Amino acid sequence: MSKVTGTFWLGRYDTVKTRFSSLKKIRWGRYSVISIPSLWLALFFFIPFLVVFKISLAESAIAVPPYTDMFGWNVDDAIIDIKIKLGNYLYLFEDTFYLDAYLSSVKIAAVSTFFTLIIGFPMAYYIASKTGSMRTLLLTLVILPFWTSFLLRVYAWMGFLKKNGIVNEFLQGIGIIDQPIQMLQTDFAVYIGIVYTYLPFMILPLYTTLEKLDGSLIEAAKDLGAGPIRTFFLITLPMSMPGILAGCLLVFIPAVGEFVIPALLGASDTLMIGRVLWDEFFQNRDWPMASAVATMMLLILVVPIMFLRNGKKEGTE
Amino acid sequence: MTQETTMPLWKQDGAKPFIQIKNVTKKFGEFTAVDNVSLDIYENELFCLLGGSGSGKSTLLRILAGFEELTTGQVLIDGVDMANIEPWNRPINMMFQSYALFPHMSVAKNIAFGLKRDKVPKKEIEERVAEMLTMMQIEAFADRKPDQLSGGQRQRVALARSLIKRPKLLLLDEPLGALDKKLREETQFELVNIQDKLGVTFVVVTHDQEEAMTLATRIGVMGNGVITQVDEPRDVYEYPSSRFVAEFIGSINLFEGRIYEDEVEHVKIKSKEADCNFYVNHGISCAPNQKVTVAIRPEKMKVSRRKPEQEYNCLHGQIIDIAYMGNLSIFRIKLKSGIIVRVTLPNLVRENRNPLTWDDFVYLSWDYDSSVVLTS
Numbered sequence: 001m002s003k004v005t006g007t008f009w010l011g012r013y014d015t016v017k018t019r020f021s022s023l024k025k026i027r028w029g030r031y032s033v034i035s036i037p038s039l040w041l042a043l044f045f046f047i048p049f050l051v052v053f054k055i056s057l058a059e060s061a062i063a064v065p066p067y068t069d070m071f072g073w074n075v076d077d078a079i080i081d082i083k084i085k086l087g088n089y090l091y092l093f094e095d096t097f098y099l100d101a102y103l104s105s106v107k108i109a110a111v112s113t114f115f116t117l118i119i120g121f122p123m124a125y126y127i128a129s130k131t132g133s134m135r136t137l138l139l140t141l142v143i144l145p146f147w148t149s150f151l152l153r154v155y156a157w158m159g160f161l162k163k164n165g166i167v168n169e170f171l172q173g174i175g176i177i178d179q180p181i182q183m184l185q186t187d188f189a190v191y192i193g194i195v196y197t198y199l200p201f202m203i204l205p206l207y208t209t210l211e212k213l214d215g216s217l218i219e220a221a222k223d224l225g226a227g228p229i230r231t232f233f234l235i236t237l238p239m240s241m242p243g244i245l246a247g248c249l250l251v252f253i254p255a256v257g258e259f260v261i262p263a264l265l266g267a268s269d270t271l272m273i274g275r276v277l278w279d280e281f282f283q284n285r286d287w288p289m290a291s292a293v294a295t296m297m298l299l300i301l302v303v304p305i306m307f308l309r310n311g312k313k314e315g316t317e
Numbered sequence: 318m319t320q321e322t323t324m325p326l327w328k329q330d331g332a333k334p335f336i337q338i339k340n341v342t343k344k345f346g347e348f349t350a351v352d353n354v355s356l357d358i359y360e361n362e363l364f365c366l367l368g369g370s371g372s373g374k375s376t377l378l379r380i381l382a383g384f385e386e387l388t389t390g391q392v393l394i395d396g397v398d399m400a401n402i403e404p405w406n407r408p409i410n411m412m413f414q415s416y417a418l419f420p421h422m423s424v425a426k427n428i429a430f431g432l433k434r435d436k437v438p439k440k441e442i443e444e445r446v447a448e449m450l451t452m453m454q455i456e457a458f459a460d461r462k463p464d465q466l467s468g469g470q471r472q473r474v475a476l477a478r479s480l481i482k483r484p485k486l487l488l489l490d491e492p493l494g495a496l497d498k499k500l501r502e503e504t505q506f507e508l509v510n511i512q513d514k515l516g517v518t519f520v521v522v523t524h525d526q527e528e529a530m531t532l533a534t535r536i537g538v539m540g541n542g543v544i545t546q547v548d549e550p551r552d553v554y555e556y557p558s559s560r561f562v563a564e565f566i567g568s569i570n571l572f573e574g575r576i577y578e579d580e581v582e583h584v585k586i587k588s589k590e591a592d593c594n595f596y597v598n599h600g601i602s603c604a605p606n607q608k609v610t611v612a613i614r615p616e617k618m619k620v621s622r623r624k625p626e627q628e629y630n631c632l633h634g635q636i637i638d639i640a641y642m643g644n645l646s647i648f649r650i651k652l653k654s655g656i657i658v659r660v661t662l663p664n665l666v667r668e669n670r671n672p673l674t675w676d677d678f679v680y681l682s683w684d685y686d687s688s689v690v691l692t693s
Contacts, residue, residue: 219384220417222404224482225434234430238421 049298056291057084067287088292097276098293102300104271108187108262109255112194116202116251117244119195124206124243125236128213139207142200154193154264161189161265189265190272194255201254202247209243210236245308253301273297326359327535333396335360335518336381336486341390343376350376352542353390363512363519365529368539369565374522375414377539378488381520382411395485405434410484414491416475418463424474425450425459431482449477452511469500476508480515489521493528505531526566530554538562554614559693563612570658571691572611576603584690585629586611590656596629598685603692610691615661617687620648620673625682632681634658636673650679 058067072081092098127138145153160166161183168180183189213236221231237244259274266272273293280290326332334357343351351373358364366374379385380392383404392399399407410431418427425446432442450456453473463471472495479487492508493501509532512519523529529536530550537547538561546558557563560571574588574595586595586609595611603609625631637657638649641664648660660681673679 214415214417216413216415216417217419219382219404220411220413220419221430222384223382223409223411224431224478225405226430227403227405230434235419 049295052291052294055287056088056289056295057086058288059083059085059087060286060288065287066285085288088289089296091289092292092296098296101271101273101276102296105256105258105273105297106300108190108194108270108272109252109258112191112198112255113202113248113252115191115195116199117248120199120202120206120247121240121244123199124203124210127203127207128210142203145200150197151260153197154261157189157193157196157265158184161192184265185267187266187270190262190270193261193265194251194258197261198251198255201250205246205250206240206243209240213239249305249308252304256301257297325534326362327357332359334358335362335395336520337391337393338377338381339391339393341377341380341392342388343373343380343385344388349542351380354542354544356537356544356547358518358520360518361516362534363509363521363532365521365523365533365536366539366544367523367526367529367536367565369524372539373542374524374539375490376542378411378490378520378522381486382409382488383407408485409488410479410482410486411488412475412479412490412492414494416463416471416495418471418474418478420463423460423462424455424466427463427474428478428481430478435482445481449481453477468495468497469504472496472504476511480511480517483515484517486518486520489519491523492521494523494525501528508532530566538565540565556689557612557691560610560612560691563689563691568615568659570613570615572613572656573608574611575606575608576601577606579603579605583685586690590652590654591632592653593631594629595688596685597688597690599690601690601692607692611688612691613683613688615647615659616645616663618658618660618681618683620660620662621680621682622677624680627682630683630685630688632658634679634681636675636677636679639673639675648673650681 054070055067058070060066061068068083070083072083074081123142127135127142130138158165162168163180163182163184165184167183168177171177172180217235217239218231221235222228226234257274257277258272259278262270262272262275263278277290277293277297280286280293284290336356336358338354338356338358341351341354342349354373354377366377368374376385380387381394381399383399383402387400394408419430422430428449429442429446432445437445446459447456450459453476455470455473455477458466458470458474463474466474472492476492479489489508493504496504505528508519519532521529521532523532533550535547535549536553537544538553539545540561546553546562548556548558553562554566557566557569563569563571572586572588572590572595574586574590576584577587577594578585579600581600583596583598584601586597588595588611597611601609619625624633632650632652634650634652636648637651638647640647643664645661645663648662650658650660652658658681
């Protein structure tokens with residue numbers, strides 16, 4: 001009997017399935033394509049973030065791990081204690097040190113992003129204007145530094161910028177300066193490090209949009225009486241906005257949280273949130289406080305991204 | 318058209334050409350795109366540069382616009398040498414093949430672009446844009462972006478944008494190429510009307526001979542970077558100067574032969590490819606016994622089942638193919654020599670009681686003044 005019912009239902013299910021099959025097929029195809037990156041993000045971004053967020057609501061403790069549990073279990077009375085500490089977040093606002101660090105990070109990242117854009121745009125434009133093997137060669141040169149470890153390249157800059165480094169020796173050699181200039185362990189060195197490291201991330205998206213830019217649009221603008229400079233600001237620049245936005249995001253976001261470059265090239269008082277995080281975790285062993293700093297940093301980054309994304313949408317509409 | 322009432326400028330002695338192209342050559346590396354071209358175009362003309370792809374017609378147009386530097390030669394517009402004048406300072410506008418509308422600007426802003434660059438007062442810009450929108454019948458789309466328009470609407474915006482500065486010369490690169498057949502025919506006549514109304518000189522590049530025939534006051538036929546013939550549409554069709562032009566414009570039957578009688582007012586030609594001798598009632602200057610080509614258009618031949626009473630220009634063959642096109646039918650007729658001749662006949666009646674059909678043997682004949690002798 002049960003077997004009969006089973007087939008009956010199976011039959012019904014099949015008709016329903018065929019009726020909507022064309023619709024379902026497409027949807028499932030889409031979902032399965034999206035699901036892999038979604039799963040990846042869930043596993044390695046969202047869940048870890050929730051863990052960090054949970055830790056940020058705990059109290060620092062001398063234990064392993066060094067923070068208190070959120071959930072306590074009172075066996076006698078069968079009570080679940082939930083302990084949420086908001087103090088870490090309040091402290092972020094109380095102590096101006098953190099606010100300064102955030103602002104300083106954003107400032108350093110913004111200035112660096114601006115300079116990568118200024119330097120990267122002409123480079124991308126030049127590459128896009130070339131054809132064939134020359135273009136391939138130039139693109140390879142842009143990507144080539146990635147073949148060396150990032151850390152090594154930052155160390156190399158230390159060699160360039162230090163007191164008896166190549167730059168100082170050269171400037172002294174041609175007689176521009178008498179005394180070596182303090183370059184290493186300054187904000188200047190941090191800017192150089194960030195701009196240098198992230199330049200390819202600016203050039204590549206810019207190149208992609210500039211390469212697609214229809215040359216006849218430029219010609220049309222010139223034909224209608226706009227000189228080269230006007231044509232650039234009226235046509236080329238607005239048309240390459242998607243690439244500019246993508247490049248700026250790709251540089252700005254990692255630059256805000258940058259740790260290695262300020263640690264190696266910056267002064268001890270170069271405040272960046274990445275360094276504060278490091279100190280909280282490894283020097284103070286205050287995991288909850290460090291987690292609160294990390295959560296706040298994420299929020300600070302999400303806001304400009306949303307802002308830029310909206311701008312992008314409006315731009316295309 | 319106005320040209321018919323008075324003598325056109327290009328037929329008047331001493332008329333000053335508006336555009337003078339003098340021995341212009343343009344090379345891209347080893348490749349010669351435009352090869353020593355000289356051409357005069359007059360005011361108010363609608364001049365068509367007609368040629369296949371790679372014929373150099375677009376390069377010549379881009380030279381006029383100032384986008385290509387000359388390798389050698391000189392271009393004068395209204396008597397001014399264009400050598401050191403940048404595109405944005407030339408009294409010329411261009412309508413691009415792809416239309417090149419700015420995708421980030423509305424239709425109205427696209428059209429106003431040229432005027433804004435010239436610092437025209439804002440009020441005047443508004444008026445002239447509105448006027449142009451009305452003229453092109455695109456008022457309803459003023460606030461739309463180009464990607465929200467159909468192909469025909471985009472074409473109108475592009476034309477409006479290129480005309481708003483009231484240029485002395487408008488260059489049009491395949492202006493109707495992206496439109497479907499019906500819209501193309503309508504727009505052709507509209508383009509002629511606009512040109513007539515505004516009195517702008519048009520230079521149109523096209524690969525479509527029908528388009529060139531409808532639009533042009535004169536046609537310049539281009540091939541391999543050289544202009545082979547410049548004439549009014551009728552003359553280009555009826556009196557092609559070379560095999561290349563004859564074959565490029567319309568369809569034509571060609572017979573190779575040798576002249577055996579050369580008089581002042583006629584020539585007689587013998588051809589192995591035909592079973593009769595040809596008689597053409599215009600003399601040509603050529604060497605005795607020279608190899609020539611006799612060209613005859615498909616619609617200029619008469620078809621009959623009975624042998625016509627004429628000694629010359631009479632071929633005999635068998636129908637191997639018929640294509641019914643509605644207004645006319647195309648017959649392919651095979652001669653004894655194996656040569657296939659193409660003939661078109663108008664379908665004058667709905668039902669033909671004794672229609673020509675496959676495998677019928679027929680005679681083809683034509684008048685002495687219907688064919689042309691080509692020496693090159």
